[in-house]
Amino acid sequence: MAKPVVKKEYTFLERIYLWEIVKGLKLTFKHFTFNFKESLKKGPHTVPTCWQYPEDRRPIAPVFRGAHMLCLDDEGRELCVGCGMCARACPAKCITVKRGKPAEGEEGKYAGKTMSAEFTIDMLRCIFCGFCEEACPKGAIQLGQEYELAEYTMDACIYDKERLLANFQKAKAEGKLKPPKKPVPVAGGDKKAGAKKVAKKPVATDGKKSKKAASKPQAEEKKASETKREET
């Protein structure tokens, strides 16, 4: 049902409009004097509402999806094993991965048994969705916080493995690495989720089935708590 509109008659002051203009002028004057005083302050961030890039940068959320980086683990070994899951998961098909075996003396550089011989990301195709980050089984590729990515040529925007590793080093040096991920709750592993599942199955009221349904969540809950203990 449409809401009935009540049309008010304009008062005399509103009709001559000049008083309304004066009221508007008072408001803009207030804004003007406030911002003028603020703009005379020291420091890059003067006016509160304006972020004066490039000196004054807005704080970015830690989960911001910026440019990619190939991560190293705590001992400095590359985590990427060259499985190509990220390339499979990418909606824009911008990642190209070629798996290879590490050379004779270089096995200490890599955390896994295989490595990626070639790893290129075409940044101009990438939509920064983060699917590669979610798909990676080793947590090797992560989306960092770098957003200043403009270049003069298209070739300069194709990042190869060195560039991605360098991104990681830069982020580490600036302290902008991503915080460790919180464990994603497994379906049916949580007490609450388990209870919901049992309650939702009114049809299968066999003794066996309900027992199974009851035992399954308990087993998964045990597993989930074990993994939780491992990670913390």
Place this chain on the structure above:
Amino acid sequence: MGLQAYTGPGWLLTKAEQLINWGRSRSPWPLPYGTACCGIEMMCALAASYDMARFGAERPSFSPRQADVLIEAGTITKKMVPVLRRIYDQMAEPKWVIAMGACACTGGVFRTYSTHQGISDVIPVDVYIPGCPPRPEGLLYALLKLMDKIQKDHPLRKQVVEALGG
């Protein structure tokens, strides 16, 4: 003998070029060619939070004759290609193009029959910005890079060399 003495750029020419480049780089009036989502981020960059007017881009004009920089923000479909070319041709020299976002640079995630895969074969692009959409600060960074590029330009030299028959 007179011609040989002037084959290199002299002091006056260099200084005049620097002045012209300074003037052009400090006042890039954009033509906001926002077709899709990147247009929103471009509007955000033009608005109060990340003010693009600080760099002199105060007057976004929708008339191509008055604009310097064509900020192409958004997906270009095949239907739009002749329109884009026409608008680019109507702009007055000197003109620059910023391709903002994945769709403008390469067609992005839309590898379809209707999307034109990147505008670099329609108009010459000066700065590419990856992102989907790029942050407004990303666009400002690209504008700064464009300003650097304009400062290194040689607006007078080509004509002088041509005039000397060199």
Place this chain on the structure above:
Amino acid sequence: MDNWVIALIKVVFIWTWTLLIATLMTWVERRGSAMMQDRLGPNRAGPFGLFQPLADGIKLFTKEDIIPEKAHKILFSLGPILFALPAFSAYAVIPFGDKLIVNGKEIILQVADVNVGFLYVVALGAMAVYGIVLGGWGSNNKYSILGGLRSTAQLISYEVPFGLSLLAVVLVYGTFSLREISLVQQGTFLGFLPNWGIFKQPLGFILFIVTAYAEANRVPFDLPEAESEIVAGYHTEYGSMRLGLYLFGEYVNMYTLAALMVTLYFGAWHLPYIDMSKFLGPVSYGIASFLVFFLKTAFFLWLFVWVRWTVPRFRYDQVMGLGWKALIPLALVNLFITALCIQLTV
């Protein structure tokens, strides 16, 4: 020195001064509007962005000059010139200060003290309409024609109340000459108010300021410009310095109208109750009167910018309705009341 040398110096000075003020106004507009919108305007081009107009000027001068193929070349070129020149020339009759006594010679701070004063200004304002309509027509572009015609309609319909409110001023002062009107505005009126025009003509002032905004194509009457932002009005096809002439001409128009407002209604160079000539020497009095006039004009220029960023623009039918149905009757009423008052007091 001969009279013509002095006149030449005055002309050069006023031309340079007007150009300087117009460029400064672009800066004031951008910074002021930015402060009102919770952001900062240009601040990279120099300290506080003061070189921004210079950068704009350099850029506009070095841009390619395009004349569309099917455009009417003569009209296209004539448009900006006919818009900008009258704006500059109108400043010739405005007294920008009292006299300066140098070497025993009295130099009035006005380029030409003609006895038709502001009628000259009104006539030149009518010439500016030609600039717009020729520019719009000569561009051979449907948006330009529409923008130009709408602007023409607005300008000529607001010239009627403009002229009528000025007629009331003539009734009060009995002369067209701007210098004589400014000279009369010293002392007090009714014992306690300064003898300024606004106290004698309050309704006339309101009419004048509203029609001045319409004549200058400024918000809330900026239909021709508004089209530029939305569709693209009469300066669609103009680039480089032709556009510069249009934009500049607009600011100079604004300056002329603000100066006219000050001269007619705010006691050109007189301070409210103080008579400066009593305690200042001849040369410093001239300079002081110039400064006072300039400060008052600066306030009205700021008012132009202030109102622009406060009020949304009117719709076309609202503009026409206001002009013909509200302002002209008011102007006639104003004329009637003024005539009545003069008849009763004389």
